[in-house]
Amino acid sequence: MTASINDVARAAGVSASTVSRALRGRAGVSDEVRDRIASVAAQLGYTASRSASSLASGRTFTIGVVVPYVGRWFFGTVLDAAEQVFSAAGYDVLLYNLGTPETRKRFFAKLPVRKRVDAVLSLLIPDEGESAALRSLGVPLASTVGGARPGFTVVGIDDRAGAESAVRHLVNLGHRRIGTISGSSGPLHWTTPIERRRAYLDVLAEAGIEHDPALEADGDYTLEGGERAMTELLAASRPPTAVFAQSDEMAMGALRALRRHRLKVPDDVSVVGFDDHELADVIGLTTVAQPVAGQGAEAARLLLRQLDEPDAEHPGHVQMPIHLVLRETTAPPRPRGPQ
Amino acid sequence: MTASINDVARAAGVSASTVSRALRGRAGVSDEVRDRIASVAAQLGYTASRSASSLASGRTFTIGVVVPYVGRWFFGTVLDAAEQVFSAAGYDVLLYNLGTPETRKRFFAKLPVRKRVDAVLSLLIPDEGESAALRSLGVPLASTVGGARPGFTVVGIDDRAGAESAVRHLVNLGHRRIGTISGSSGPLHWTTPIERRRAYLDVLAEAGIEHDPALEADGDYTLEGGERAMTELLAASRPPTAVFAQSDEMAMGALRALRRHRLKVPDDVSVVGFDDHELADVIGLTTVAQPVAGQGAEAARLLLRQLDEPDAEHPGHVQMPIHLVLRETTAPPRPRGPQ
DNA sequence: CTGTTAGCGCGTTCAC
DNA sequence: GTGAACGCGCTAACAG
Numbered sequence: 001m002t003a004s005i006n007d008v009a010r011a012a013g014v015s016a017s018t019v020s021r022a023l024r025g026r027a028g029v030s031d032e033v034r035d036r037i038a039s040v041a042a043q044l045g046y047t048a049s050r051s052a053s054s055l056a057s058g059r060t061f062t063i064g065v066v067v068p069y070v071g072r073w074f075f076g077t078v079l080d081a082a083e084q085v086f087s088a089a090g091y092d093v094l095l096y097n098l099g100t101p102e103t104r105k106r107f108f109a110k111l112p113v114r115k116r117v118d119a120v121l122s123l124l125i126p127d128e129g130e131s132a133a134l135r136s137l138g139v140p141l142a143s144t145v146g147g148a149r150p151g152f153t154v155v156g157i158d159d160r161a162g163a164e165s166a167v168r169h170l171v172n173l174g175h176r177r178i179g180t181i182s183g184s185s186g187p188l189h190w191t192t193p194i195e196r197r198r199a200y201l202d203v204l205a206e207a208g209i210e211h212d213p214a215l216e217a218d219g220d221y222t223l224e225g226g227e228r229a230m231t232e233l234l235a236a237s238r239p240p241t242a243v244f245a246q247s248d249e250m251a252m253g254a255l256r257a258l259r260r261h262r263l264k265v266p267d268d269v270s271v272v273g274f275d276d277h278e279l280a281d282v283i284g285l286t287t288v289a290q291p292v293a294g295q296g297a298e299a300a301r302l303l304l305r306q307l308d309e310p311d312a313e314h315p316g317h318v319q320m321p322i323h324l325v326l327r328e329t330t331a332p333p334r335p336r337g338p339q
Numbered sequence: 340m341t342a343s344i345n346d347v348a349r350a351a352g353v354s355a356s357t358v359s360r361a362l363r364g365r366a367g368v369s370d371e372v373r374d375r376i377a378s379v380a381a382q383l384g385y386t387a388s389r390s391a392s393s394l395a396s397g398r399t400f401t402i403g404v405v406v407p408y409v410g411r412w413f414f415g416t417v418l419d420a421a422e423q424v425f426s427a428a429g430y431d432v433l434l435y436n437l438g439t440p441e442t443r444k445r446f447f448a449k450l451p452v453r454k455r456v457d458a459v460l461s462l463l464i465p466d467e468g469e470s471a472a473l474r475s476l477g478v479p480l481a482s483t484v485g486g487a488r489p490g491f492t493v494v495g496i497d498d499r500a501g502a503e504s505a506v507r508h509l510v511n512l513g514h515r516r517i518g519t520i521s522g523s524s525g526p527l528h529w530t531t532p533i534e535r536r537r538a539y540l541d542v543l544a545e546a547g548i549e550h551d552p553a554l555e556a557d558g559d560y561t562l563e564g565g566e567r568a569m570t571e572l573l574a575a576s577r578p579p580t581a582v583f584a585q586s587d588e589m590a591m592g593a594l595r596a597l598r599r600h601r602l603k604v605p606d607d608v609s610v611v612g613f614d615d616h617e618l619a620d621v622i623g624l625t626t627v628a629q630p631v632a633g634q635g636a637e638a639a640r641l642l643l644r645q646l647d648e649p650d651a652e653h654p655g656h657v658q659m660p661i662h663l664v665l666r667e668t669t670a671p672p673r674p675r676g677p678q
Numbered sequence: 679c680t681g682t683t684a685g686c687g688c689g690t691t692c693a694c
Numbered sequence: 695g696t697g698a699a700c701g702c703g704c705t706a707a708c709a710g
Contacts, residue, residue, distance in 0.1 A: 002454060002477075015697045020689060039692060045475070049454040051394040052687035055702045060390065065434075070409065071419035071632075080410035083436040092451055095404075095434040097422040110433060115341065115388040115703090136384065138341070223621065256621045279618055282562065282595045293410075322703060343703060354681045359705060365681055391703035392687045454687095 003044040014042040023048065050092075062092045063303065064117035066107070066330035068124040069099045073249070073277055075123050078296035079143055082121055084301035087137045091118070098124060108133050119303045122152070125190050144295045148317035149193045153306065155299040159192050160287040161248070162322045163199030166272040169286070169324055170242040171207045173332045175270065178204065179215035179240030181229040181250045189336040196274065215240050219250035225251025234261055248277035248287055255283065255329070266331035275327055278301045293304035293319050307320040342383040347669045351379040362387065362669045389431075390543045393658030402642065403456035407463040408438045412588070412616055413631060414462050417483055420635035421460055428643050430457070430586070437463060447472050461491070464529045467558065479645040483634045487656035491580040492645065494638040494657045496666055498531050501627040501661045502538030502585070506609045508625070508663055509545045513671045517543065518554035520568040520589045535585045535613065554579050558589035565592025580672040581609035587616035587626055594668070595623065605670035615664055623667035630659050 009016045014033060022029045022037040029037075041044075054060040063086050067075050083093050094117060098104040099333045108130050113120060113314050119139045125146035126134060134141055135151045142153040170178050183193040197216075204211055214236040217229035226245055230253065233240055245251035251273030255265060263269055273280060275287030298318060348355045353372060361368045361376040368376075379385075402425050422432050433456060437443040447469050452459060458478045464485040467471060473480055474490045483493040492552040509517050511647035519539045522532040524590055536555075543550055551570050553575040565584055569592065584590035590612030594604060602608055612619060615628030637657060645653050 006687080016688075017690080017698080018696060022698090024689090029697060033695080041699090047450060047453045048689095049394070049687055050419070051390045051454065055388070055390040055704085056687075056689040058689095058702080062433075069419065070422065071412075073410070073412065073415075076412075077410040079434075080408060080436055080438070083409065083434060084438070084442070087442060088438065092455075093434045093436075094401075095418075095432045097426065097432075099419070103423070103426060111386060112389075114386040115390065115429075156682070191680095198662075223617065252618060252621045259623075270522060275507035278562065279471055279591060282591045283622070284598075318532070326377055333669045343705080344705095355703085356682080356705075357680060360680090363705090369679060372679085388703055393706070394688085395685075395703075397703040397705095526680090 003046040004039075005046070005048065006312075008037065008041050008044055008046050011044065012337050014035075015102065020048075029215040060116055060118050061090060062094055062117045063166040063300075064094045064096065064113040066096045066098060066120065066122045066124055068237075070095070070097050074247075077278075077292045078123055078299075080145075080257060081293035081296035083302040085297050085304070088202055089304050089308045099235045110183060111137065113137065118303075118307055121299055121303060135306075140303055140310075142299045142303045142306075144299045145192065147195075153299070153302045153314060153316060153318075155294070155295050155302065155320065157290045157322050158321050159195035160199045162290065163244070163276060164203050165322075166274060166288050167200050167203040169208070169326075170202060170244065171269060171271060173209060173242070173270065173330060173335050175240075175242035176209055176214075176244070177215065177238060177240045179217070179236075180211070181219040181226055181233070181243060181245040183221040183246050184249070185216050193246060200244060205216045212236075215239075219245065219247075219253065219314045221247050221250060223249050223253040224255075225259045226250030228253075230254035230257035231261075234258075234263075240269065242330070243272070245271060245273050248273035248275040248280050248285060250281070251285055251287065251329075252283065255285075265329050267334060270330040270333075272330055279327075281327070286327045286330040287325055288322055289325045290322045295320055341478070342385040344387065346359040346384070347376065347383055347385050349382050351376045393452045399455055399457050400429060401433055401456045401638075402458040403435065403452040405435045405437060405459065405463055407436075409434070410434050413586075413614060416617075416631045417462055417635035417638075420632035421483075421639040424639035425645070427605045428677060429608050429645075440608075449460075449660075450476065452476065452487065457646055460638055460642060464531075470518075479642055479649075481638045481642045481645075483638045484529075484531065492638065492641045492653060492655060492657075494641065494659065496629045496634070496659050496661050498534035499538045500578065501613060501629065502583070503542050504534040504661075504663045505583050505613065505627050506539050508540060508629045508665075508669065509609060509611060510548070512581070512609065512669060514579075514581040515672075516554065516577060516579045516581070517548070517549055517580045518556070518572045518575075520556055520558040520565055520572070520582060520584040520593060522560040522585050522589070523557050523564075532585060539583060539654075551575075551577075553577075557582065558592065560586050560589060562588050562592040562595075565589030566596045567592070569593035569596035571601075573597075573602075573645060579608065581669070584612050587612035587614040587619050590624055590626065590668075591616075591618070591622065594624075604668050606673060609669040611669055611674075619664075620666070625666045625669040626664055627661055628664045629661045634659055 005016045009019045120141050122143045144155050145154045148154050217232040219225040219229040247252050272283050273287035276287050280287050344355045348358045361373045382607040416468050461482045483494050489491050558564040558568035584593050612624050612626035615626050
């Protein structure tokens with residue numbers, strides 16, 4: 001078996017409490033004894049049992065991170081950044097991947113994080129019941145998605161402004177028939193698609209362009225969905241000359257659909273995405289860049305700060321900067337040929 | 340505070356041990372009592388403290404997963420699949436993201452998973468010392484990368500055969516100047532790049548093509564690295580007409596470099612990748628497909644089986660199938676113009 | 679079928 | 695500065 005605190009105490013000729021104090025850097029241990037204990041512990045390969053110490057102290061030094069799909073670039077990147085911040089501070093990360101409705105339901109029903117974590121970072125937007133469940137844990141909560149909500153520290157972006165800059169860019173290029181590929185809102189309090197869509201409608205209205213429902217399609221935030229949605233848009237009686245895809249992955253799907261239809265980008269159709277996906281640059285995709293890793297790191301930092309200073313004031317909502325990145329998938333509309 | 344087992348016991352009019360037995364579905368509790376306890380527990384929102392129960396039972400119901408970069412598609416996808424298998428079986432996942440040398444060193448020095456996990460899945464290839472450290476944990480070990488090694492259940496692919504099929508494809512198309520973009524082997528026992536490179540050399544030799552060191556470049560397994568490597572290859576006195584990139588991300592970088600050099604793919608240069616990245620299809624990249632999620636799920640299943648049947652025989656090495664996917668980045672070399 | 683008794687390994691009072 | 699005693703919440707072995 002692995003060494004316990006008593007093994008170390010015996011080998012060092014002291015009591016277990018002294019070992020505990022010494023190893024955790026608490027005051028009240030002479031330097032000589034402290035050194036002796038440290039060397040004995042190292043020699044025995046001793047590590048305090050997390051189960052035992054959290055049982056005794058009530059702290060777990062563990063953060064629960066809840067993610068819809070770790071495999072997707074966006075979430076993987078946020079998680080990566082957050083994990084680095086947590087582990088640098090000595091916290092472990094318990095990961096919950098809640099991609100399917102069943103796993104999600106099971107998670108919120110059983111709340112396996114109860115009594116296991118000191119805080120929770122949610123990369124998914126909980127609905128009312130799920131929010132309440134998380135709040136019932138009684139630990140600090142943070143999120144990198146969705147709008148401000150009670151009990152959570154939310155680090156996000158201004159979805160509205162981002163989407164506006166994308167659509168306005170298309171308008172400024174001279175496009176009048178501008179389509180959009182949205183993410184399904186689903187049954188959740190997922191405000192992002194709502195905000196981005198509203199921005200789309202607002203900019204059209206502002207430019208005096210009448211909204212045509214045939215120019216909206218749902219891309220489900222996936223590549224395949226984006227492809228399907230673009231195909232739908234192309235089937236309209238008067239297809240769009242430009243498309244605002246509300247995520248880069250859907251934009252990539254749209255590009256694939258366009259290629260299959262032998263349409264040239266940006267000559268025949270312009271495409272703007274949202275996110276600045278790692279591969280957006282490879283593809284030359286014009287997009288709204290948001291600091292994905294930055295949001296994960298910032299949310300993690302804010303969570304740690306709440307753990308350190310439980311009584312201080314903490315911001316409920318932080319917005320990170322965004323900007324439009326012009327690349328090669330947008331251009332003025334082709335001069336009208338014979339209609 | 341949250342309810343403890345004693346609160347439930349008191350409210351249900353039974354002892355704590357009966358509650359424990361009832362809630363874990365152990366035999367020896369009458370149906371009537373079991374139901375009563377279940378409803379009381381639900382009402383009180385009781386969940387057993389994992390710290391306490393693992394302290395008492397010695398089991399943690401937690402799996403440690405060690406990953407080099409969660410943000411990269413390959414690892415994110417493997418992790419996603421593995422996590423689903425683990426959580427379906429009632430296990431939690433402790434994630435360790437070891438991207439930088441410092442975090443990696445710290446992890447193996449302190450081994451925070453000690454006494455915290457029932458098993459470890461490693462998505463990185465540990466060197467000798469790191470392997471020994473993991474073995475010292477005394478728990479089942481599995482990995483989805485690298486070759487067979489003692490103490491680990493390894494789920495992998497035949498890197499050699501995969502790389503051979505890629506290079507042979509280029510040879511069969513008629514290419515004679517075939518370059519390769521390799522992943523740096525680094526200081527680790529990372530056999531993948533070695534195997535893939537050897538396959539490259541073997542196929543060239545087999546085809547009677549002399550090996551030209553100027554046609555090899557290191558792409559560091561990243562997009563940017565792939566771009567740099569391709570740029571290097573293009574600077575050779577006689578650049579390649581085809582390139583085997585040892586990962587799709589490097590292949591995408593190569594494509595970007597080629598576009599910047601105004602070279603057409605596959606007309607001027609053919610490119611083959613390795614992995615079948617999610618976006619390979621969007622880009623039309625010819626590549627060697629490997630079941631990425633499949634490897635994660637299989638490794639997870641094998642680990643769980645070891646946990647269930649510690650004394651049974653367990654396979655040390657499993658190989659998953661691979662196959663070449665022909666898309667649009669490969670074609671016969673352009674007929675020689677005036678040299 | 680159920681209750682009682684001991685720990686699991688540590689942190690945290692208190693004394694000394 | 696150090697040690698002894700207690701308890702964190704639960705499971706396991708033993709009675710009955």
